[in-house]
Amino acid sequence: MAQYQYTPLTEPNTIRLLHLFPNADESAPLEASFEVISLPSSSCSPSCSTSPPPDIPAFEALSYVWGSSPPSSSPTPNCTIRIYNHDHHQPSGNARDLPIPTSNLTTALRRFRHTSTPRLLWADAICINQCDLSERNAQVQIMADIFRAATTTLGWLGDGSADEQEALRKLVEIADAAPRYGAQARGPGPWRPGRFIADELDLESLTGDPAEIVAIAVQSGAEEVLGREWFGRLWIVQEVVLARRAMLCLGEAEVDWEVVEAVALLLYRAATRAKTETASLANSAPKGQRKWFRKRFEEAKAVKMAVKNAVDISVERQEQDLFRKPEGVDTSLLTTRSVLGVNSIHIQAFSQLTQRGVGSYSSGAMSLDRPQRFMSLLWELRHRHCGDDRDRIYATRSLVPWDMPLNVPVDYSRSVIEVYTSFTREVLDVGISDILLDKELDEAPSWVCEFRLSKLKGHDACPWRHPFFESGPSSVAKLGLQGVRWPVTDPSPRRIEILSSILDDIADVSYFPPRGLESRNDQLLHLRICLAERFSIFRLARFPDLDSDSSPTFEQMAEFALVVGLDANKYRSAVFKLAHFVVEGRKWIDTMAALAGRSVRQLWTFDAALMGPVSKEADDDVFSLFSRMMMGSTFFRTASGNVGFGPAMVSVEDKVARFTLLSTPTCVLRQVVGSNDHWLIGICYMQGFVDEPPRVHQWVSLV
Secondary structure (H helix, E strand, O other): EOOOOOOOOOOOEEEEEEEEOOOOOOOOOOEEEEEEEOOOOOHHOOOOOOOOOOOOOEEEEEEEOOOOOOOOOOOOOOOOEEOOOOOOOOOOEEEEEEEEEOHHHHHHHHHOOOOOOOOOEEEEHHOOOOOHHHHHHHHHHOHHHHHHHHOOEEOOOOOOOOHOOOHHHHHHHHHHHHHHHHOOOOOOOOOOOOOOOOOHHHHHHOOOOOHHHHHHHHOOOOHHOOOOOHHHHHHHHHHOOOOOOOEEOOOEEEOOOHHHHHHHHHHHHHHHHHHHHHHHHHHHOOHHHHHHHHHHHHHHHHHHHHHHHHHHHHHHHHHHHHOOOOOOOOOOOOOOOOHHOOOOOHHHHHHHHHHHHOOOOOOOOOOHHHHHHHHHHHHHHHHOOOOOHHHHHHOOOOOOOOOOOOOOOOOOOOOOOHHHHHHHHHHHHOOHHHHHHHHHHOOOOOOOOOOHEEEEEEEEOOOOOOOOOOOOOOOOOHHHHOOOOOOOOOOOOOOOOEEEEEEEEEEEEEOOOOOOOOOHHHHHHHHHHHHHHHHHHHHHHHHOOOOOOOOOOOHHHHHHHHHHHOOOOOOOHHHHHHHHHHHHHHHHHHHHHOOOOOOEEEEEEOHHHHOOOOOOHHHHHHHHHHHHHHHOOOEEEEEOOOEEEEEEOHHHHHEEEEOOOOOOOOOEEEEOOOOOHHHHHHHEEEEOOOOOOOOOEEEEEEO
16 A cells, blocks of 8 residues: 655644544554544643643544654664544544554554543654654644643553553552552642652651662562653653643553652652661671661662652652743733843742732742753753753753743754754853853864763763862853853854963873772772872862972871862761872872882871771761772862862863953863864863963864
């Protein structure tokens, strides 16, 4: 039979719906017809309300895993659906076969086909002409509105075994039992914007034995169900978050999303508490019991990891009040570009909303940091899987706050780098300068933010975070974004100019441990050497007149501990442990020098103040430092005697600069040879940077 040819969608905001014809024979060929409808223009905005659009037929939207095949790939053999041209209720007229790109969708359509009545569905793989790039762009542009308009989103987890289907059904029993443990039986329970799941406050409300809840999850198979691939896909987030109602289906079994949500939150909280409790018992219990506690610890750890993706979706679904356009207030003037979406009109609108008590808006929803919250969300979603890296931007368009005027057109003809460049420019243009702090792209342009998961693993441009001096990037966007401009004489989107002050030159860079060391002994050896070199650089910067052969003192080592991220004030004995590793590392360096025929330095001796017992907490703190160091970072000294941490790409003669549109973080720049342009190497941390020279502001061109 001839292959079906799509009729182009010529009108804006139109979509195809699939009338799936009934058949009592499960093995019968799939048959259907298409109906073209128009979504109301009021629903075609990312900031629309959740009210169902009027005057369109009730339909259900499919949410499923495509699999390894991208949209443009060839269909799986023998996966076709027969499309009829006329009647939407029964097969009639001319028919053509339409290939279905993925076998998972074929199985889903067979599962959702009724036995006696047609079913109206929307599934992207066949309702969008995947071979028509312009149509694909337009349909992805309004995909959020499609899921908002659907009466139900059907989450297809796959065609599971009988035991797996029963495990999904048992989620209802677990949810019904949740009140016994101080949790909600359906949904997330009382919500507060910015709520932290499984934080100390949240865990206080949990009653009963958390290990018992974890055991139920393992025995019932709930852990495996909630850990299925579907929960970890990127597109799934918006599809569930925007759904008016969501149902999860595994084979013939199905449960409401509110059940899944209640169970996932309960298990996550219980596993967090059980993991904490069993961790200490696994080391302190009598030897005969430690193995049992370690097993319980591993079970709790596995359950927590398995349900994390489901919990993240639940959190995002509840916090959409922070993004959704409020009803009942004239917000027409809020489209003006402004710093972090805030201007006097915003404040007036928020005041009106507070006075009227419109919708479910709370003080958290009125907060003025929602654009920053969006960027945090975008960064958190990096670990999710998608077949096309451009979708790391496109799949989150619908989550942009209603008053954040980001222009993110969908265009699959552009490369990944072009999409990321355009998006970074847009984010800077609306006043969110923090995106420069997460610069990790190792391709030109250097200032563009990286979102590809494969590029973020062990990346040389990854910024180093100080564990207690700097919990994360902190910045302030200056009013009017006076610190960034686009060169008028150069229309290239790959170049921007940042108002900066050059602070210092990097004079010395330390060795850092090589990646991929599997042996624990090899790791410890390289970490000792690394610490010894960093201590030498630190002393040269802080005490330039000191003899390098003189043994370290407690005061020097305590200051070095603070620099590298050890809380020497809290754990004094951590300094003892650090000193031991530094001295051992220096011995190894001298041993290798002797083997190479080079001169050996004077042996260091321990100051009495550096000797003493090391507490378990201090020991743990030192080994957490090792974990951070193994991620790859450079320790450097500047020409003026400052020290700091930066990405592994940092090298001698790079420059330390500060952008005026950021409050405290400093950056590492590298001048392009034979040019006035610079590469942004990444963000660096400068410990105790008090000797900053007078600022001379200049426009620095970044490429």
